[in-house]
Amino acid sequence: MSKIEIKSFNLYYTNFHALKDISINIEDKRITTIIGPSGCGKSTLLRSINRINDTIEGVRTSGEINVYGENIYDNKIDVDILRRNVGMVFQRPNPFPISIYENVAFGLRVNRIGSNRWTISETVEKSLKAVLLWDNVKDRLHKSALSLTLEEQQRLCIARVIAVTPRIILLDEPCSSLDPVAIQKIEELMIQLKNRYTIIIVTHNMQQAARVSNDTAFMLFGKLVEFDKTEKIFTNPLKKETEDYVSGRFG
Amino acid sequence: MRRIIDTIIEKVIFSCGTLSVIFVILIFSFLFMESFAFFKDFDITKFVTGRYWYPDSEPALFGILSLIVGSFLVTLGACLIAVPVSIMTALYISEVVSKSVRDVLKSLVELMAAIPSVVIGFIGMIVLVPCVRKLFNVPTGLTAFSGSVMLAFMAMPTMVTISEDAIHSVPWQYKEGALALGATKWQTMRRIVLKTARPGIMAAIMLGIGRVVGETMTVMMITGNSSRIPHSIFEPVRTMTAVIAAEMGETVKGSMHYKALFSIGLVLFLITFLINFVADLFLGKNKNK
Numbered sequence: 153m154s155k156i157e158i159k160s161f162n163l164y165y166t167n168f169h170a171l172k173d174i175s176i177n178i179e180d181k182r183i184t185t186i187i188g189p190s191g192c193g194k195s196t197l198l199r200s201i202n203r204i205n206d207t208i209e210g211v212r213t214s215g216e217i218n219v220y221g222e223n224i225y226d227n228k229i230d231v232d233i234l235r236r237n238v239g240m241v242f243q244r245p246n247p248f249p250i251s252i253y254e255n256v257a258f259g260l261r262v263n264r265i266g267s268n269r270w271t272i273s274e275t276v277e278k279s280l281k282a283v284l285l286w287d288n289v290k291d292r293l294h295k296s297a298l299s300l301t302l303e304e305q306q307r308l309c310i311a312r313v314i315a316v317t318p319r320i321i322l323l324d325e326p327c328s329s330l331d332p333v334a335i336q337k338i339e340e341l342m343i344q345l346k347n348r349y350t351i352i353i354v355t356h357n358m359q360q361a362a363r364v365s366n367d368t369a370f371m372l373f374g375k376l377v378e379f380d381k382t383e384k385i386f387t388n389p390l391k392k393e394t395e396d397y398v399s400g401r402f403g
Numbered sequence: 404m405r406r407i408i409d410t411i412i413e414k415v416i417f418s419c420g421t422l423s424v425i426f427v428i429l430i431f432s433f434l435f436m437e438s439f440a441f442f443k444d445f446d447i448t449k450f451v452t453g454r455y456w457y458p459d460s461e462p463a464l465f466g467i468l469s470l471i472v473g474s475f476l477v478t479l480g481a482c483l484i485a486v487p488v489s490i491m492t493a494l495y496i497s498e499v500v501s502k503s504v505r506d507v508l509k510s511l512v513e514l515m516a517a518i519p520s521v522v523i524g525f526i527g528m529i530v531l532v533p534c535v536r537k538l539f540n541v542p543t544g545l546t547a548f549s550g551s552v553m554l555a556f557m558a559m560p561t562m563v564t565i566s567e568d569a570i571h572s573v574p575w576q577y578k579e580g581a582l583a584l585g586a587t588k589w590q591t592m593r594r595i596v597l598k599t600a601r602p603g604i605m606a607a608i609m610l611g612i613g614r615v616v617g618e619t620m621t622v623m624m625i626t627g628n629s630s631r632i633p634h635s636i637f638e639p640v641r642t643m644t645a646v647i648a649a650e651m652g653e654t655v656k657g658s659m660h661y662k663a664l665f666s667i668g669l670v671l672f673l674i675t676f677l678i679n680f681v682a683d684l685f686l687g688k689n690k691n692k
């Protein structure tokens with residue numbers, strides 16, 4: 153049974169056809185990566201799964217995206233609840249300019265999870281531990297989140313998402329502003345999180361895709377070219393374009 | 404040749420800068436000297452705490468307490484109206500409407516800032532004042548409340564445009580981050596956008612208040628010009644600015660009355676100085692955080 157079922161999905165930015173008839177089934181408790189050259193629509197596809205594209209003027213869609221059997225583009229869907237269940241980590245770390253503690257507590261407060269101070273503190277601690285940030289920050293929880301390093305900021309952003317207990321986590325090139333050591337640590341973190349969440353990562357770094365993911369989708373010019381097990385995509389792809397891309401011949 | 408032009412421009416800019424500093428110092432010393440001369444002959448505590456402003460009686464009374472109360476009431480009322488309305492308007496323009504509507508609304512608001520204060524006073528006189536009289540059933544519509552309403556109109560363009568700039572410059576990544584965590588649009592505005600834009604909004608409010616405190620024409624036309632300490636906002640008041648503007652023309656240069664008006668000017672100057680100082684404190688504190 154797949155968790156995310158995308159059926160003939162199209163997206164237009166005003167008149168620009170950015171996603172063309174995408175269909176894909178993403179499984180539970182696995183890491184799926186989306187790869188492809190810059191501008192092929194990876195971010196757009198990812199941002200369609202929590203409907204954060206709704207905030208951009210002029211976006212139109214057709215087709216369906218079913219999350220746990222429910223079409224999220226249906227009018228009945230409560231987008232705020234959807235976004236709580238489908239968390240997102242962005243390309244540039246974007247902690248809010250408030251304290252570290254309040255960054256993690258934010259999602260709890262706006263979703264009214266954990267009614268009292270004690271449960272909020274507990275969840276903040278648990279979430280920061282889950283991203284291995286707790287020991288670093290436990291003495292300065294009330295300092296501004298902007299005082300952290302980029303890697304720590306990205307961890308904080310992941311902690312913030314985990315705190316509201318989503319079932320799916322979307323990560324859009326989460327390592328692109330980090331150095332190699334930090335990248336390795338974040339990748340380890342993602343593999344750890346796989347047991348509990350369904351994870352989709354957009355990356356243009358093919359080594360990263362090969363290292364962390366179970367399944368890989370390859371996109372080109374707004375279309376899904378191929379979707380399969382990661383080993384298959386990297387060693388024995390069906391399509392010629394996929395092979396050219398993963399062997400580094402273009403893109 | 405280019406070098407020469409460069410040095411000339413540099414010199415011109417430098418002298419302009421120096422000149423403006425010199426002017427400020429000159430104005431301040433002028434105010435200070437005239438007031439000083441006044442306080443030699445008239446007790447400063449009687450000046451500030453005296454309830455009666457009778458410059459023509461014998462002996463003349465120069466108590467400005469009622470004027471201070473008048474200015475304070477009108478300003479406070481204007482802020483209570485203008486601040487919430489301006490912040491809401493700024494949020495609406497920045498966050499709710501589409502880009503094209505935003506541009507139109509913003510130019511409209513900026514246009515409002517260009518309305519001369521006489522015109523605002525005039526509109527207040529013929530539209531607002533009769534309404535206030537009927538609505539609140541008071542003997543005259545020329546009240547502190549009427550002044551507050553019209554001054555709120557004058558403060559709003561400054562407050563709206565500057566807070567809108569501050570709100571608009573909140574990085575969209577913050578908004579996106581908040582929405583992606585399941586926050587509603589309103590929660591995002593209240594908890595993230597307004598919080599991040601706070602220094603700018605504070606500056607906007609202070610600038611708006613500055614405009615209100617120093618405003619003369621409108622208040623002279625519609626606050627009733629009665630220098631008695633009012634018991635409510637629905638009574639006529641007189642402000643410091645209105646006294647200076649109304650009486651400066653009829654005093655003899657160098658007389659006690661003349662110097663007293665300068666002393667009021669000094670008090671006004673100190674008040675605006677204090678407001679700016681507090682604004683700076685706010686801004687500085689937020690920057691260091």
Ligand SMILES: Nc1ncnc2c1ncn2[C@@H]1O[C@H](COP(=O)(O)OP(=O)(O)O)[C@@H](O)[C@H]1O
Pocket residue numbers: 165168170188189190191192193194195196197208
């Ligand atoms: N807000 C937008 N308005 C118009 N076009 C956009 C917008 N965002 C992205 N695009 C276009 O959509 C295409 C896909 O973008 P994106 O999904 O960001 O690609 P990727 O993440 O694969 O680099 C690009 O051609 C880009 O120019």
Ligand SMILES: [Mg+2]
Pocket residue numbers: 194195196
């Ligand atoms: Mg992208």
